[in-house]
Amino acid sequence: MNWLKQTIWSSIGKKLMMAVTGLAFCGFLAGHLAGNLTIYGGKSMFNSYAAHLHSLGPLITVVEWGLVFFAVVHIGTGLILFYLNFRSRPGRYAVNKWAGGRTIGSATMPYTGILVLAFVVMHLINFHFVDKGQTTIYQIVLKTFGNPLYVAIYVVAMIVVAVHVSHGFWSAFQTIGANHPKYMPLIMVLSIAFSLAVGFGFGLLPIFLWTVG
């Protein structure tokens, strides 16, 4: 299995891991967003969505551990790449200018990534590792977003996620080799659309709940 190790540890292999795990997270985000949108349907709809999710039992545990594994790979590889890329240019330029290829998203990937990680930790503390025995998830959510500070943090975090995804989405396709002049423009549009969907879809929720609460 030496070939596999060589493949994964090559520069493109590392990129492949970033792309595959990143795309998986995009899928997760899409599912998560679809679920969260039930909040607009009101308390019972959201609670029943949550109940339905929990009824999946072991499956959900597998998915959860899968996400943890993906996160470890994505973050670990990302940090290694960040270090290697930093090391590849010991002397810095006195003048730095973008030639038109970079975007805010692409230029900030490691930083938005770290912020997203911090956010995810907080998010899990808020809603995952919380005692749900006495209350429903809807109430927890409502209570959390009663606090304007949380609303602000979540909104900002969602903007950060959107920025991260705006580059990550199309970039993953490029990395797995799916770039053709015929359909790449579509992927680019989808990338923007998806990041907007994530940004607005998730970002408006805390505001909505704050106004409701």
Next chain:
Amino acid sequence: MTKTISLTLKIWRQNGPGEKGRLETYPADDISTDMSFLEMLDVINEKLTLSGQNPIAFDHDCREGICGMCGAVVNGRAHGPEKGTTLCQLHMRHFKDGDTIVIEPWRARTFPVIKDLVVDRGAFDTIIQAGGFISVNTGGTPDANAIPVAHQAAEKAMDAAACIGCGACVAACPNASAMLFLGAKISHLGLLPQGRPEAARRALNMLQAMDHLGFGNCTNERECEAECPKEISIVNIARLNREFFKAAFFSDQT
């Protein structure tokens, strides 16, 4: 038609490999806008020589944008601000009177500075030596028309083969990655039927060579494509990725 401008140049001076360098300021007066950027440097060097100073070392050769010898980062842009242009093809008419121009060498771990603006790009040769060829000896080849090549394939191969190996992609990449250089060569040879027999070997070996040399990793920032004087597309990087996956996961090559 011909007019002249005056500029302030801040140029990287470094005596030798591993030595400390610094930006030094030189006035450049009465520069004709018809001059190329390198001719402007010639003028400065003439003046430096006559005033007893050491002229600025910079690489250049064909001065018509094809040899890939020249290159410097001009105001933060590899080969200067014009799209699809090498430094030797950049003309002073693109600058304004009174401009300050900062001129720095390509910067990358793999391209150590030799002197002033001159860097060592031997790493590119090493990458090519790892597999940037089709293994045919001289003689004994079939008639040139024996293997038809689709018009489009030849055109796309030519798009990639237009690479002049100048190193601007590495210089412009935020990570000093050579993926566009490698992608161009893998694409050029991989798109042609003649290059298919050893496509897998080529992809694996060349990538390994590139990784060992210490280039950075591609993060799809597209700066390479934007700065490439031959406007080589990152489609070629995607093709390299595909070729690599094909070779790694599906070929008999290890």
Next chain:
Amino acid sequence: MALDAKIPAGPLAEKWDRHRFELKMVNPANKRKYEVIVIGTGLAGGSAAASLAELGYNVKAFCIQDSPRRAHSIAAQGGINAAKNYPNDGDSIWRLFYDTVKGGDFRSREANVYRLAQVSNHIIDQCVAQGIPFAREYGGLLANRSFGGAQVSRTFYARGQTGQQLLLGAYSALSRQVAAGKVKLFVRRELLDVVIINGQARGIVVRDLISGALERYDAHAVVLCTGGYGNVFFLSTNAMTSNATAIYRAYKKGAFLANPCFTQIHPTCIPVHGTYQSKLTLMSESLRNDGRVWVPKKAGDKRAPGQIPESERDYFLEEKYPSFGNLVPRDVASRNAKEQCDQGKGVGETGLAVYLDFADAIKRDGKDVIENKYGNLFQMYEKITDENPYEAPMRIYPAVHYTMGGLWVDYNLMSTVDGLFVLGEANFSDHGANRLGASALMQGLADGYFVLPYTIGGYLAGAELPKISTDHPAFELSQQNVQSRISQLLSINGNRTVDDIQRHLGLIMWEYCGMSRNNEGLAKARVKVQQLREEFWKNARVPGSGTDFNQSLENAGRVADFLEFAELMIIDALARQESCGGHFNEAFQTEGHEARRDDKNFCHVAAWEYAGDGQDPRLHKEPLVFENVELSQRSYK
């Protein structure tokens, strides 16, 4: 010493086959016992080094740039000829041979040119196998276009970057051998002397351009593939490092220099525009397939080209040469452009330009087709001149482009020094007094891929080559000489830059030894060059030291050699009292202002032997015998 070109006996078409059979062979196991030094990694050097290594020889390859891929072959644009006859338009090896001999104004060797035409087809096969992305028809087969001096389409091309692609092919083959350990590559090295031991070329002294250190390398044979000397004119289409130092130092070591006055002025270059201009840029000859050359009929007509009606335009090439039209050979096109400008009909600010107009072609084929064929050239033109050639005609003027002269070589490509082989533009070549378009690439690759690999074996197998090392006194002496010359250059410490002197030399050469020459001017030029050389050694300023990266010093050495070489060119031009091809002596012209040869007295190669500093070189003549073509006045009417 009588020059023996070693042309094999027998009918023309069988000479090469027969010669290959008769050449002594080195058996495969013994090849690895031989070391060969190859200087230069352009088409000739790259292909030779790779091919020799493939055969089993140990090769040391040297290049002056930072990578073999940058040799100036890379700048060749239009294409490479071969007698494939794919378009079915009547081409043949014989026709390519004949066109080339005629194009060279009957000043080349029949046997060499025929061999060149013969191997031309193998070159295309080889290049395709290497993955050169030649232009293709929709059916997948190779496309061809026409070039000057031929009435068939035999030119293979890769857009306007054919030289680049062919060079990258040779470079890839070379790289493969470097990886295989058969070629040791030395970059950023400049040859400063050839070391000769017992009359045989056995090594070289080079300068490491990064550290400034002088290095010695020994071998069983030395191959020079160092290109042409066009930069003696300062402004040329050559690269900045293109120089005559290697061939000139070899000349001083006993190799004869042949026909140095045969220089090619390419008709379609972007005109000179300012005093600080450092080089001229070629616009491929292929443009003359679709572009029409014209000037206003009236001298001094300063109207914009668009405002000059058809009836007031002089399409001088089409009118004068109806059958070849705009595709006459380069020397003819250049001279006619100059003639028009001399009559005051030149266009542009300086009046030293003629139009190359694509309006008709764009109207006929559409802009897309033209863009597809010449897009990169048009773009290049626009970058330099800031004018859009799709809308206004290009302005072009002749410029120095190629040098047909070079070190004399026999049929085996060996110079007058045993074991010193010379390939490509560096030898006096197969092009006679004028090279046809798309033939330089052909010759460079023919020499490197298909001629030298055979002939060097013949030499090595037959020569007695005693064991030597770089400690040999000849190396020591050579290095001392090189070192003292470097010290001398650094100690002049005058008031004029080397560039300035080279520019001055260029002006002298262009004025008196350029497109047209006369005895009076040449004599004057000789004195001027001598004076300039004297000034150089008294008043040049070469800054820096010899022990580090010093581009000023590098160039100073080259210019010093050019200053001597220039005089040899002038001597050769003066000795050749006729006009032929690129050598046009005003005293010898036909009524139609074409070159008038003197076959009775000058049907020979003029090979010059170095006779010591300050001495006139000795002339040796190799008579040219034409058994298969009839010497005639070239006609492209």
